[in-house]
Amino acid sequence: MALLCRCSLVLLVALAWAPTALAQASEGDTATARALAKEAFAAYDDGEFAKAAELFERAEKLHYAPTLLLGLARSQVKLGQYVEARENYHRIVNHQLPAGASPAFREALETAKAEVATLDDKIAWVIIIVQGPANPEVALDGTAISTASLSVKRAVNPGMHKVTAEASGARGESTFVVRAGESTEVRLTLQSVANAPADSETEATTPSGTTSTSGDEPDAVDPGATQRLLGFLALGVGGAGVAVGAITGGIAMGQHSELSDVCPNEQCPLAQESDLDAYNTTSTVSTVGFVAGGALAALGLVLVLTAPSEPEEQASEQHGLTTPPLAELRIGAGQIRASLRF
Numbered sequence: 001m002a003l004l005c006r007c008s009l010v011l012l013v014a015l016a017w018a019p020t021a022l023a024q025a026s027e028g029d030t031a032t033a034r035a036l037a038k039e040a041f042a043a044y045d046d047g048e049f050a051k052a053a054e055l056f057e058r059a060e061k062l063h064y065a066p067t068l069l070l071g072l073a074r075s076q077v078k079l080g081q082y083v084e085a086r087e088n089y090h091r092i093v094n095h096q097l098p099a100g101a102s103p104a105f106r107e108a109l110e111t112a113k114a115e116v117a118t119l120d121d122k123i124a125w126v127i128i129i130v131q132g133p134a135n136p137e138v139a140l141d142g143t144a145i146s147t148a149s150l151s152v153k154r155a156v157n158p159g160m161h162k163v164t165a166e167a168s169g170a171r172g173e174s175t176f177v178v179r180a181g182e183s184t185e186v187r188l189t190l191q192s193v194a195n196a197p198a199d200s201e202t203e204a205t206t207p208s209g210t211t212s213t214s215g216d217e218p219d220a221v222d223p224g225a226t227q228r229l230l231g232f233l234a235l236g237v238g239g240a241g242v243a244v245g246a247i248t249g250g251i252a253m254g255q256h257s258e259l260s261d262v263c264p265n266e267q268c269p270l271a272q273e274s275d276l277d278a279y280n281t282t283s284t285v286s287t288v289g290f291v292a293g294g295a296l297a298a299l300g301l302v303l304v305l306t307a308p309s310e311p312e313e314q315a316s317e318q319h320g321l322t323t324p325p326l327a328e329l330r331i332g333a334g335q336i337r338a339s340l341r342f
Helices: 002-017 027-045 049-062 066-078 082-094 103-119 225-262 270-306 312-319
Strands: 124-131 137-140 143-145 153-156 159-167 170-178 183-189 203-205 211-213 326-332 335-341
Touching (some): 225 270
Parallel strands (some): 124 183
Antiparallel strands (some): 159 170, 326 335
């Protein structure tokens, strides 16, 4: 960081007095590069590395300076773009400085030599193998790559990447993840777009050795899900009904005990008429709760136990069923009946 800050002060003068052997730039390009460099150093100091990288790159295209490339490489390192950063470091190292180069340029050269060596352990590698028609058009993360780089180790930044390939109406794609310093292999088998099945899959070998697929398989449909849901609901409501019957039955028993003390031979005086009505009502609620709750619970159990667990067509073929079992609940005057018909 110290060198980069010093460069930001020296570069404004260095750009104006750079020897013509470094680059042939017009006065307008040099002035623009100087302004871009000033913004780039400020963005870097503020931690805006993506913005700094863009400004450094634009300034360097207008006027070559090792200090600009050093700023670009360092910004790319901060962004995890180690492959791009290493190439820019090498551009600094491989560029022959003239005898009259400024001290800032010479210091940038020595710094590049030291920092480029630290990137070897941060770069990942991938071997892309495409099987299918010859001369495929291959892209890595949306950028076309030469077929000369296929089937050999290619430098990539650590992280997730996507490979696509097309040739003669056939296509394939895969994603992979690789860590810093590791190497992985991706195999693409191109399939005809016209003849490929809708659920065709492309395999890729990941660093852990597992196989990933790009095709999506539809979830299996459970035909008995609705019936089981209704069954559990009936069990719940029925259980609640039985609970109500039990509670009101207990209350009715208490009321009956009290009435027995004041109603000998089941003949109650007029003063106890309201208590008698309350007892009859509670008894009725208890009876209905027990009967209806029990019937619903029984129906729910039948629904749960008879719910199909496979498609109806397969169930009919395997088990000889022509129609699914039918459970029904009938409530009429004075009766509640649950039945199961096959």
